[in-house]
Amino acid sequence: xxxxxxxxxxxxxxxxxxxxxxxxxxxVNELNDSVLRGDGAEAVGDVIWNLITYxxxxxxxxxQLMLACDYPGLASHRKEHDQFVDRLRNIQVEYIDGHQxxxxxxxxxxxxxxxxxxxxxxxxxxxxxxQRGEI
Numbered sequence: 426x427x428x429x430x431x432x433x434x435x436x437x438x439x440x441x442x443x444x445x446x447x448x449x450x451x452x453v454n455e456l457n458d459s460v461l462r463g464d465g466a467e468a469v470g471d472v473i474w475n476l477i478t479y480x481x482x483x484x485x486x487x488x489q490l491m492l493a494c495d496y497p498g499l500a501s502h503r504k505e506h507d508q509f510v511d512r513l514r515n516i517q518v519e520y521i522d523g524h525q526x527x528x529x530x531x532x533x534x535x536x537x538x539x540x541x542x543x544x545x546x547x548x549x550x551x552x553x554x555x556q557r558g559e560i
Contacts, residue, residue: 428454428457428458429450429453429454429535431446431447431450434543435539435542435543437542437546437547437550438550438554439490439550439553441486442486442487442490442546442550445483445486445487446483446538446542448479448483449476449479449480449483449538450535450538452472452475452476452479452480453476453531453534453535453538455472455475455476456469456472456473456476456526456531456534457531459472460526460531466520469520469526470517470520470521473513473516473517473520474517476513477510477513477514477517480509480510480513481510484503484506484509484510487502487506487546487549488502488503488506490549490553491549494549494552494553494556496549496552496553497552498545498548498549498552499549501545502545502548502549505541505545509537509541512533512537513534516530
């Protein structure tokens with residue numbers, strides 16, 4: 426996996442969320458770097474744990490924003506979040522059980538985040554901006 430480089434095409438225009446998204450990609454890049462360096466299982470496991478913890482905190486913050494602006498797609502958005510966290514936990518369990526952290530897994534993480542941000546996150550962002558009269 427090549428290192429993910431942030432670009433403005435995935436910005437939502439919600440500064441706190443954009444910063445959290447940058448941090449998420451930072452954790453994915455850290456996981457990639459840890460795997461490429463051949464860090465031990467404990468170090469890689471710690472990065473996976475930190476990624477899961479941060480993702481969970483970030484998703485909670487997003488869902489609170491959606492709730493505050495009465496976003497009608499909150500339930501389906503939350504379901505996407507829950508499915509991603511479940512997938513991350515499965516990746517963690519597989520890693521703990523001795524499976525290698527593959528490039529496919531790392532690519533999945535980046536692809537999912539980019540698609541999610543450009544898709545469903547953009548939808549709630551537009552809803553929020555429309556409510557504020559920005560669009």
